[in-house]
Each structure stands twice: as structure tokens, then as C-alpha cells.
Amino acid sequence: MISSTSMISNHVPLELINSILSRLPVKALMRFLCVSKEWSALINSSNFIKKHLNHSIETNSDRTLILKEIFMNPPSQSRWFSVPYSDNDQFGKAVQIYQPLHNWEILDYCHGLVCLTFYNRYEEKEDIAIWNPLIRKCRKLPNEPIDKPSGSLYYSCSSFGFGYDPSNDDYKVMRIAQFFEGGLREFFEVKVYSLKSQCWKKIEKHLPIKEICSAQSVSLNGAFHWIVEQHGGSESILAFDFANEKFRLYRKPSNEDLASLEVLGGCLCFIECCPEIPTYNDFWLMKEYGDESSWTRIYKIESDAVLWNIDYFKPLLFSKNGQKVLMEGVSLIWYDIKNKRGKKVKNRSFPKRFKTATCIESLLLLDGDNVIDPKQKKNKRKR
Secondary structure (H helix, E strand, O other): OOOHHHHHHHOHHHHHHHHHOOOOHHHHHHHHHOHHHHHHHHHHHHHHHHHHHHHHHOOOEEEEEEEEOOOOOOOOOEEEEEEHHHOOOOEEEEEEEEEOOOOEEEEEEEEEEEEEEEEOOOOOOEEEEEEEOOOEEEEEOOOOOOOOOOOOOOEEEEEEEEEOOOOOOOEEEEEEEEEOOOOOOEEEEEEEEEEEOEEEEEEOOOOOEEEEEEEOOEEEEEEEEEEEEEEOEEEEEEEEEEOOEEEEEEEEOOOOOOOOEEEEEOOEEEEEOOOOOEEEEEEEEEEEOOOOOHHEEEEEHHHOOOOOOOOOOOOEOOOOOOOEEEEOOOOOOEEEEEEEEEEOOOOOOOOEEEEEEEEEEEOOOOOOOOOOHHHHHHHHHHO
């Protein structure tokens, strides 16, 4: 008996099958891997994975939130949840998903990949992994030693970034180790990990700064960005360009010392944070990337606009009509920009407290090697 899938493959052009499958959600495609060898080879191919990702980016479809449950009194093994997010700004039921790396923290996320970190206090090093939660595969980065300067007693701390390099179609992790003695930064070591080449590379560039003020960066337009302090004492935004591996400085939209960087609506977002009474968060967007004159103040959250005593609201995304912003506080909050009011997202399936990563569905890491696949581990135990 000839299977229906064989009949489809024989009568429907492969290009049409390719086009149809590239529009389907990841959950369906993972099931279709078992349809036939031809379909499995197609879905696993790097060209198809890229085509599927581009379709998700262009249509802004198949969006998902990943929630990591947090506790007030660790240690506790956190649960992870996947939440579908529809085009009408509604959230589906939070479904628990398996995370093979327990108690790791969310560093950043990009194109359906989540970068995780775990500080190993016994070995005094930061472990890093890149995880695709929807296909349940992750890759742990090889440990890379920090080249400490000799001749003096230095103490180091590291800042990390994760993002996409469009010039090389690659995903990269950047680590800047800061060495200091007596409160003064004396030396920086910069290394970049490439997901494509699976190795670390040292960047022999001078950093035109005194200190990095933010523990992690934000990635946008093929560059990492940090808030930094210059030698004169003023603060700026430091960018590292993937393509030419050069640093450049941008002026901040305000002189507020307590500030943070995020990405909102495809733009660099600068947030002023005032923890003193009255508390507020002030949000600015760089409307034209690289143009300092395009900084635009889009909204301000004051203490009486919300019912929660929170110092910092992390912006995640705009609503479909652009009039509201989804933010992470004690939970998810929709903030109405025009009416200046926040409203908590009510969903009983959500954990009480959590950290959020926003993802578009992708098949990245499906065709990769050196990945951790929980399904394969379970099958080996059964055998």
C-alpha cells in the first residue's frame, strides 16, 4: 500500500512542499520529521531552517513567551513555561517545558534562541549555554579561561552579551572581563564566541572607557551595547560592531546615572530609573539607529500610574496597535501609553513570579552538532 505522504511527494513539486512547510509552526514541523526521510532531510536542512526563520521574522507570527519561575528563598528548582502569544495581544495557557540545565539564568534571547548563564562559584567561572526551548535542544559553550594580567593582585568581573551577526549569518556571545585594583579599572579582556565556528576569539582592541556599568548588553543591528563610564566621569553607550569588530560611543538621551538599556519595537531603548520617591521610569527610543539626534521620549511611568511598588519595569514588546507596551514587573503588565495606566495580565496558569524571554518560533540548533537533546538521553536510558 502506498502511503499518502509518498503520493504527496510524487505529485506535488518539492518547491511547493517547501513553501507550505516553511509557514507551519515548529510544533507541527517536529511531528513531520517522522513522515518520511525526504521530509526529515528537508526540515533539517540549513536552507529550510533559515527560510522558516525569515518567514517568522517577516510576519511577526508564531510568537511565544518563555517564563522562568523564580522564588523568594532559593535554592529551589525552577520550572519553565511556554506561553503562546496571539496576534490579538492575548496569551494562551502556560505549559511547562523541560529545561535540561537546572537553575540557570536568562541572559538574553534572539530569534527563538535563549542564552543562559550559570555562575559556578566553586570554580569561579561563568558557564554559558544557548537553548532553543521549542525544539528542546541546547548547546553548552566550551569553557574559556580569562587571561588575567600578571604582576599584581587583580580582581575581575565579567559582562556578557548575546546576539545575531547579520554580516556573517552567525550568533555570537561576547564576554568583557574587567580587571581592577583598589576600585580602579586597569585592564579589559574581550572575547567573542561564534556559534557557527564553535570557538572563542580574542578581540585585540582598546576600549575607550573607564568602566562598564551594566552587567549585560543588548544586541541590535549587528552590535552589542552597554552603558559605560568614560575617563572624564561622564556616561555613554558603548557599541561593538560585529562586522568590523570596532567600538564606538553614543551619547545618552539624559544624564541620569541610574539607567538601563533594552530593545523595544526594533529600536534601542534607554530607561531612566529613579528609585527615590516619587519613583518613575522614563523611556526613550533611538528612532534612527546610530543617529543620536533621533532619541525620542515615548512615555514615562510614575508611581501613581501602577498599583505595584516596583523600581524597574522591563519593556518587552508593543501591542499590535502600538498604543500599549507589555512590561515585566512582578508579573506581566500592559501599560497604556495614552491613558498612563498599567493593567496586570491575568492568567491563572502563570507562575507567581518569573523572568521572561520573548521568542519567535525557529528551528535553530535543529541541524547543529554538539547539542544536548533530552529526548535522545531518555531513549538511551530505556535501551
